[in-house]
Amino acid sequence: TQLLEQSPQFLSIQEGENLTVYCNSSSVFSSLQWYRQEPGEGPVLLVTVVTGGEVKKLKRLTFQFGDARKDSSLHITAAQPGDTGLYLCAGPSGGSYIPTFGRGTSLIVHP
Amino acid sequence: SAVISQKPSRDICQRGTSLTIQCQVDSQVTMMFWYRQQPGQSLTLIATANQGSEATYESGFVIDKFPISRPNLTFSTLTVSNMSPEDSSIYLCSGASTANEQYFGPGTRLTVT
Numbered sequence A: 001t002q003l004l005e006q007s008p009q010f011l012s013i014q015e016g017e018n019l020t021v022y023c024n025s026s027s028v029f030s031s032l033q034w035y036r037q038e039p040g041e042g043p044v045l046l047v048t049v050v051t052g053g054e055v056k057k058l059k060r061l062t063f064q065f066g067d068a069r070k071d072s073s074l075h076i077t078a079a080q081p082g083d084t085g086l087y088l089c090a091g092p093s094g095g096s097y098i099p100t101f102g103r104g105t106s107l108i109v110h111p
Numbered sequence B: 001s002a003v004i005s006q007k008p009s010r011d012i013c014q015r016g017t018s019l020t021i022q023c024q025v026d027s028q029v030t031m032m033f034w035y036r037q038q039p040g041q042s043l044t045l046i047a048t049a050n051q052g053s054e055a056t057y058e059s060g061f062v063i064d065k066f067p068i069s070r071p072n073l074t075f076s077t078l079t080v081s082n083m084s085p086e087d088s089s090i091y092l093c094s095g096a097s098t099a100n101e102q103y104f105g106p107g108t109r110l111t112v113t
Helices: none
Strands: A005-007 A010-014 A019-024 A032-037 A044-049 A055-058 A061-065 A071-076 A085-092 A099-101 A105-110 B004-007 B010-013 B019-025 B031-037 B043-049 B068-072 B075-080 B089-098 B101-104 B108-112
Touching (some): A005 A085, A010 A019, A019 A105, A044 A055, A071 A085, B019 B089, B043 B068, B043 B075, B043 B089
Parallel strands (some): A010 A105, B010 B108
Antiparallel strands (some): A005 A019, A032 A085, A055 A061, B089 B101, B089 B108
16 A cells, blocks of 8 residues: 655644645655545545646645655645645555545644 | 535434445546545545445455445445444545546534444
8 A cells, every 4th residue: 555644744823824735655656636625524626736746836825746756745825714624635546546645734724 | 526415414323223324426437435534634445336346345344334335326325334432433425537536525424322
């Protein structure tokens, strides 16, 4: 089983601050996905990165896939209370559809 | 994309009983999965629901405890059998047609007393 390590596990910041969440593995992934989950809801897909070195932007969120396709990062600029939630990275394990999820990063943005 | 609904959204059950959770997708998907999640924590895959055949279970999960059905490409059920308080959790289903994305239902919050 391919493992995904996420860090930090918890993050509590003030509105307006920047932050970065990391997702690392010793294995190569064909793609990685980032999800955000709010309390009482299921995870919602934010982005999928496929190409090594790829950078994708979603408003204030910037996603990067490592050149070797073993790691990814999520950077949030000027965080807002609406960004609060559990951020999960995930990728197909062993070349199959079977997904592997990271432990998640619980983010709280205080107004 | 796909929109996924789950029923019930929450339930409180007595130990020793069983609960069946339904998952409906608004379009056909290749794969359907069932997960368990403790609040604030990551997802643990229970099984892959296979259309017209037995589900594929992950290590630590067995068919007798978590029977799964998937009669077609848009519907699946998960039964939590002979429940104990340790089964209290959030149960999520998801659907996917590629390895690059999954769409999740809102979850079923189960409390076993």
